[in-house]
Amino acid sequence: MSAQGRTEAAGWAIDAHNLRKSFGGREVVRGISLKVRRGEIYGFLGPNGSGKTTTIRMLCGLLTPSGGGGRCLGYDIVRESRMIRLHVGYMTQQFSLYSDLTVGENLAFVARVYGMARPVELAERTAREMGLGARLNQLAGTLSGGWKQRLALAACTLHDPQLLLLDEPTAGVDPKARRDFWDSIHALASRGVTVLVSTHYMDEAERCHELAYIYKGRILANGPVDRIVAQSGLAAFSISGGRGLDDLARHLAGLPQVESVTFRGDEMHVAGRAGKALADAVHAACKARRLTCTADAPTLEDVFIHFMEDRPKVCGGEAGA
Amino acid sequence: MSGRKGHALPRLVPRLWAMIIKEFIQLKRDRLSLAMIVIIPLMELLLFGYAINMTPRHLPLAVLSADTSALARDFVAAVKQTGYFDIRGEVTSEARAKAMLRSGQVIAILRIPPGFGRKLRAGMRPQMLLATDATDPVTTSGAVAAVSALATRVFRRALRGPGADLLATPAPFELVVHKRYNPAGKTAINIVPGLIGVILTMTMLVFTGLAVTREVERGTMEALLATPLRPVEIMLGKIAPYIIAGFIQMAIIMGAGRLLFGVPLAGPAQVLLVFTLIFIAANLSLGYTISTIARNQLQAMQMSFFFFLPSILMSGFMFPFHGMPVWARFIGELLPLTHYLRIVRGIMLKGAGFADMAREGFALLIFMLVVMGIAVVRFRRTLD
Numbered sequence: 001m002s003a004q005g006r007t008e009a010a011g012w013a014i015d016a017h018n019l020r021k022s023f024g025g026r027e028v029v030r031g032i033s034l035k036v037r038r039g040e041i042y043g044f045l046g047p048n049g050s051g052k053t054t055t056i057r058m059l060c061g062l063l064t065p066s067g068g069g070g071r072c073l074g075y076d077i078v079r080e081s082r083m084i085r086l087h088v089g090y091m092t093q094q095f096s097l098y099s100d101l102t103v104g105e106n107l108a109f110v111a112r113v114y115g116m117a118r119p120v121e122l123a124e125r126t127a128r129e130m131g132l133g134a135r136l137n138q139l140a141g142t143l144s145g146g147w148k149q150r151l152a153l154a155a156c157t158l159h160d161p162q163l164l165l166l167d168e169p170t171a172g173v174d175p176k177a178r179r180d181f182w183d184s185i186h187a188l189a190s191r192g193v194t195v196l197v198s199t200h201y202m203d204e205a206e207r208c209h210e211l212a213y214i215y216k217g218r219i220l221a222n223g224p225v226d227r228i229v230a231q232s233g234l235a236a237f238s239i240s241g242g243r244g245l246d247d248l249a250r251h252l253a254g255l256p257q258v259e260s261v262t263f264r265g266d267e268m269h270v271a272g273r274a275g276k277a278l279a280d281a282v283h284a285a286c287k288a289r290r291l292t293c294t295a296d297a298p299t300l301e302d303v304f305i306h307f308m309e310d311r312p313k314v315c316g317g318e319a320g321a
Numbered sequence: 322m323s324g325r326k327g328h329a330l331p332r333l334v335p336r337l338w339a340m341i342i343k344e345f346i347q348l349k350r351d352r353l354s355l356a357m358i359v360i361i362p363l364m365e366l367l368l369f370g371y372a373i374n375m376t377p378r379h380l381p382l383a384v385l386s387a388d389t390s391a392l393a394r395d396f397v398a399a400v401k402q403t404g405y406f407d408i409r410g411e412v413t414s415e416a417r418a419k420a421m422l423r424s425g426q427v428i429a430i431l432r433i434p435p436g437f438g439r440k441l442r443a444g445m446r447p448q449m450l451l452a453t454d455a456t457d458p459v460t461t462s463g464a465v466a467a468v469s470a471l472a473t474r475v476f477r478r479a480l481r482g483p484g485a486d487l488l489a490t491p492a493p494f495e496l497v498v499h500k501r502y503n504p505a506g507k508t509a510i511n512i513v514p515g516l517i518g519v520i521l522t523m524t525m526l527v528f529t530g531l532a533v534t535r536e537v538e539r540g541t542m543e544a545l546l547a548t549p550l551r552p553v554e555i556m557l558g559k560i561a562p563y564i565i566a567g568f569i570q571m572a573i574i575m576g577a578g579r580l581l582f583g584v585p586l587a588g589p590a591q592v593l594l595v596f597t598l599i600f601i602a603a604n605l606s607l608g609y610t611i612s613t614i615a616r617n618q619l620q621a622m623q624m625s626f627f628f629f630l631p632s633i634l635m636s637g638f639m640f641p642f643h644g645m646p647v648w649a650r651f652i653g654e655l656l657p658l659t660h661y662l663r664i665v666r667g668i669m670l671k672g673a674g675f676a677d678m679a680r681e682g683f684a685l686l687i688f689m690l691v692v693m694g695i696a697v698v699r700f701r702r703t704l705d
Contacts, residue, residue: 062703085549086549092543095540096540110548
């Protein structure tokens, strides 16, 4: 494995196969395989409790897999987890810096832990780069959610890691802070840092180069966003035209070929498995109510709702990597 | 007013009931609190009923006899017969006897002067010296009384016949008792050095007892584990700052003890500092070990309390160590406070040096290393 493994690993920042994890007999991760190219932003999408956090913790050596294995930056996730810790930045889901230390003290602590030269200067410089310069002497516990998250990002990038593992970094953060945060992530990626980020925001998923959709401990789909949408085999329609939308929604939701009905202001978005059955049903219903119906592109959200409801079909066929 | 009360009461009862039920359910799930309810009264009962004895017997005694007469031997045998003393050795030099008293190997020395038997028979009322370690006055008080009472009885048979008139009061010889190290028998002299040990045990345990659980509860442990820090580094980093805190506490107690109660520092300060350092580190490591086992901060506090109680009662701080039965003394020997009390009393009051206390210091060192070893093994490197 050694020589070949290393060269093979060179192109992949993360190369994990068939990862499994059980807690007290309950299997939370049920065979996740994952390949992430260096310099790529890889999104981990899925509802709460789907196994995202557990998978990330296994990748950085915080949990020992019950089955399967893999490599991060070429290091074995079980046997060489110490090397992984040196080169990986991990941002936990919960704020995990010291609330009774200031911004500067927290960053200096992290710098010292990683054995960085001139920790205090580095802490100040990093804080300024992250826009935290004015808050250097503020206690971390008194920061607002957005600033806490910036501080956490600063802390996990301070030691120039080659790989960032971000576990729901933008949960509970306002839209402006979320956008700034994603700008920072793209800036890091452009410098060659690989980023694995878990989220349950669809708009964030669309900012990733590639993504994997995790549901109940398995990857149901993965790849670039447009490919996932294209391969889903879904079609969508946009319906508008004033009154009667409510009634139409109830009607369509009751049809077996319709999988999701979403209101968007005065419009309605309907998605389902592509085919004559769906198109006929939608057109007929619109005609009867004198509503305008046009073809629309299915969204990522449609795809995930499709996966959740259609899980058994998907699992048997195109699931996994 | 009373009408309003009558109205509120029926509603109060179900609410109160809800609260009581909830508390019982929580208590039932909290094994450690349940254990405290049962074990603490049992522990106190056993300790006070069986282990603690305010008039200890079988105290170790060294005999320094310059007289080989049958009368001298009779007296030693009679002392042994009282049950208050066990003879640990017959020494021939004053220096050796003093060293044994200083290091705590014996708690009293019986010195029989040359020609004791001859002088006794000649009716010259010779003196006999019993030098006791008065750093813990309670320990020896009963024994001294018992030996003093011997004076009039012991030679009744031996002096029958021609020397019978010697048995009339006053006693045929004089027993001189020297309370060494604390001639006035002041309890402050005994308590103050002991307090250093007790306070250090209590505070050091609590400081590090919460060290790991606090990080786990605040969620900072996960980030700490994801860094390259090794378990040993985390442990030593947590322990080190509190060593200074421990020395500050020690300085306060010693300073106040000297100013207010005149408690001396008779021995070498540097030796006391070295042994205190080991003692502080031992307690901090124990607290740290507790916090690797406890699931939350409350559990850590409860576990510390479980350790603290026997430390106070069985170390010789509150009650004489020599008054306890063998099993209780065995438990006592496992507690760092027991060894530290001997060290701190020995050095401060008796002027003991490094060599006198090396054994006790070694015991502390072993305790510290074992506990640190457990902590490093117990420390969860992962979140599994």
